Amino acid sequence: MTPALEIAGLDMSFGGRRVLDDVAISVGFGEVVYVIGRSGAGKSVLARLALGLLTPDRGEIRISGRPLDRRSPGALRRSRSGASLVLQGAALLDWLTLEENVALPLRHRRRLSRGAAAARARELLAGVGLAELAFALPGRVSAGARQRAGVARALALEPDALVLDEPTSGLDPQAVRQIDDLVRAVARRGTGVLVVSHDMRSLRRVADRLVFLRDGRVRFAGKLAELGPGLDDELDRFLAE
Amino acid sequence: MRGRPAPLVAFERPALAETARQLWSLGLGSLPIATLALAFFGVVLEKHAALQAQRALLDLDRIGPMFMKLLVREFAPIMAGSVLAARLGSATGAELAWMDASEQLDALSLYGARIGREVYLPRLLAGILGTLLVGVVGVLAASLAAGGFAQLTGTGRLSAFVSPRLVDGKDLALFWAKLGLDGASLPLAAFLAARRHGRGPRGIARAASTAVVWGVLCVLVWDILLGLAFA
Numbered sequence: 149m150t151p152a153l154e155i156a157g158l159d160m161s162f163g164g165r166r167v168l169d170d171v172a173i174s175v176g177f178g179e180v181v182y183v184i185g186r187s188g189a190g191k192s193v194l195a196r197l198a199l200g201l202l203t204p205d206r207g208e209i210r211i212s213g214r215p216l217d218r219r220s221p222g223a224l225r226r227s228r229s230g231a232s233l234v235l236q237g238a239a240l241l242d243w244l245t246l247e248e249n250v251a252l253p254l255r256h257r258r259r260l261s262r263g264a265a266a267a268r269a270r271e272l273l274a275g276v277g278l279a280e281l282a283f284a285l286p287g288r289v290s291a292g293a294r295q296r297a298g299v300a301r302a303l304a305l306e307p308d309a310l311v312l313d314e315p316t317s318g319l320d321p322q323a324v325r326q327i328d329d330l331v332r333a334v335a336r337r338g339t340g341v342l343v344v345s346h347d348m349r350s351l352r353r354v355a356d357r358l359v360f361l362r363d364g365r366v367r368f369a370g371k372l373a374e375l376g377p378g379l380d381d382e383l384d385r386f387l388a389e
Numbered sequence: 390m391r392g393r394p395a396p397l398v399a400f401e402r403p404a405l406a407e408t409a410r411q412l413w414s415l416g417l418g419s420l421p422i423a424t425l426a427l428a429f430f431g432v433v434l435e436k437h438a439a440l441q442a443q444r445a446l447l448d449l450d451r452i453g454p455m456f457m458k459l460l461v462r463e464f465a466p467i468m469a470g471s472v473l474a475a476r477l478g479s480a481t482g483a484e485l486a487w488m489d490a491s492e493q494l495d496a497l498s499l500y501g502a503r504i505g506r507e508v509y510l511p512r513l514l515a516g517i518l519g520t521l522l523v524g525v526v527g528v529l530a531a532s533l534a535a536g537g538f539a540q541l542t543g544t545g546r547l548s549a550f551v552s553p554r555l556v557d558g559k560d561l562a563l564f565w566a567k568l569g570l571d572g573a574s575l576p577l578a579a580f581l582a583a584r585r586h587g588r589g590p591r592g593i594a595r596a597a598s599t600a601v602v603w604g605v606l607c608v609l610v611w612d613i614l615l616g617l618a619f620a
Contacts, residue, residue, distance in 0.1 A: 201495055225501055233499055239492035243410065256501035301500070 150213040152177045152340025153198065153231065153309035158207030160193055160364075167193050169364040171207070175309060175340040180331060182351045183344045184386060185361035191344040192236065194361070195313040198342065199233040200224045212308040229257065232307040236314045238298030240286040246273060246297045247282040253304045272300040276330060292323025299330055309340045316347045328354045348389045360386070407511035415477045415512075416519020423472040423523045424530040430468060431460070431531030432538045439544035453536065453549025460531055461556045462619075466567035467612050469524040470575070474604030477519065477575050478582075481512055482600025485583035486593040512576045520572030524564065563619040567611055574607035575600075 153175040160168040167190040175181045185191050196202045198209055200216050209216040217227040232253075240249045250269035254260045260268065273282050276296040278289075286294050295315055302310055312331070316324040328350050335341050335356075345351065351358060352372065360368040360383050367380045377384055438452045488494050488508070497504050529551075536550030549555075556564075582600035586592045 196495075199499060201499065235492040235496055235499075237491060239496040241493050241496065242488075242491075243407075252497075252502060253500035301496075305500075 154210040156208045159205045167364050175342050177340050178335050178338045179356045180335045180341045180354050181357045182355040183359045189361040190364045195311050195344045198311050200228050231309040232302035234298045234302045234312045238294045245283050250301045276300045292319050311342045313344045316350050404507050408514050411511050411515030416522050419476045423527050427527035427531040428534035431535035435535035435539050454555040457555035461560045461564045465528045469527045470571035470608035478579050478600035478604035479597040481579035482582045483593050483597035486596035490588050516576035517572035520568050524568040567615050570611045571608050575604045578603035
């Protein structure tokens with residue numbers, strides 16, 4: 149079966165330093181795959197590559213079987229229409245309300261009218277428990293609420309694949325649990341979810357599979373049940389957390 | 390922001406709501422300080438002009454027209470440009486660097502919004518309109534303050550400072566050209582500063598200060614070049 153997101157043979161270097169080396173990851177529909185690794189392991193670069201925000205030195209990315217086409221901005225926009233990314237810290241636009249932020253992709257990518265986009269945005273915000281904060285500016289709500297609004301914005305396009313970059317970073321335990329529940333709920337609807345994180349508690353709660361990156365290479369890829377001591381000393385340290 | 394296409398890759402229609410927000414925040418927000426600075430400057434200039442004229446036994450009524458000409462051709466554009474270079478330059482430079490550091494620009498691009506239309510053009514348009522507005526209000530403030538001061542101290546008449554007949558078409562052309570180019574240069578300087586220094590708190594601070602320095606330099610360069618062209 150075609151995966152929701154497929155990354156194959158990905159190489160990426162910055163200033164002569166190899167950040168990702170022959171990375172391959174596949175995320176099935178309805179599956180949650182966590183990518184873990186130390187800071188600087190190339191996790192966030194991977195998330196940005198997956199949605200075409202960066203161009204790899206080599207390798208291919210497919211969203212629902214369609215390759216990411218970087219020949220022009222228009223081709224890129226079209227070819228990644230089946231995927232969304234929640235950037236680190238949610239990256240909501242400061243000057244727009246949560247509702248306007250969530251309406252953004254609906255207006256620009258779906259070409260909905262202002263009113264229709266706003267109505268759908270309110271539904272999406274209600275879906276992540278933020279109905280009462282629809283008209284608040286991002287700076288006026290908690291980090292957890294911002295993150296959930298970021299997920300709502302990403303879900304506005306009903307993506308086949310959703311990539312989240314450090315979604316629980318800096319959140320309190322209650323907010324972390326809300327995000328974890330949200331990720332699970334998104335996967336239950338059939339969306340393939342790739343989470344880039346180093347939060348082991350969330351991983352144990354949510355992940356179906358795990359990919360461990362070290363020095364830009366995949367050192368382990370498999371189910372949590374397959375994990376055991378002795379695979380990699382750094383992975384052992386992660387697991388001990 | 391490094392690696393992004395140039396900010397103004399194509400002529401697009403600017404997002405009007407964002408243009409209005411920028412104009413409100415930067416153009417109108419700069420009016421009080423620019424008006425105050427030019428009013429104060431007008432009073433000081435009138436005082437010293439009157440002193441010099443009295444020493445040289447010149448007709449004090451000649452101060453008004455000279456003052457107005459000097460204000461429109463030289464002082465109003467350079468002062469309005471400098472005030473806006475500080476306010477608009479630092480605000481826009483820091484805002485864009487922050488938008489880059491917090492990945493808001495990536496989010497815009499990711500969700501299909503055109504960054505030129507949503508971010509750069511509104512700021513460019515607001516910069517031009519705001520600078521023109523500040524320049525015009527600044528001239529009014531400076532001439533009224535100078536004329537009022539002259540009237541109060543008996544060194545001239547208010548009407549000698551505020552008549553539009555005191556300046557000719559060439560003066561006005563120079564005034565609009567300087568303000569227009571200053572208004573376009575200041576946001577562009579801020580865009581470039583943010584592109585150069587973005588990412589992280591240090592990058593944001595450096596983008597803001599660089600935008601001010603480059604903005605002031607632009608104002609000075611336009612002043613000299615246009616001054617020569619309209620000499």
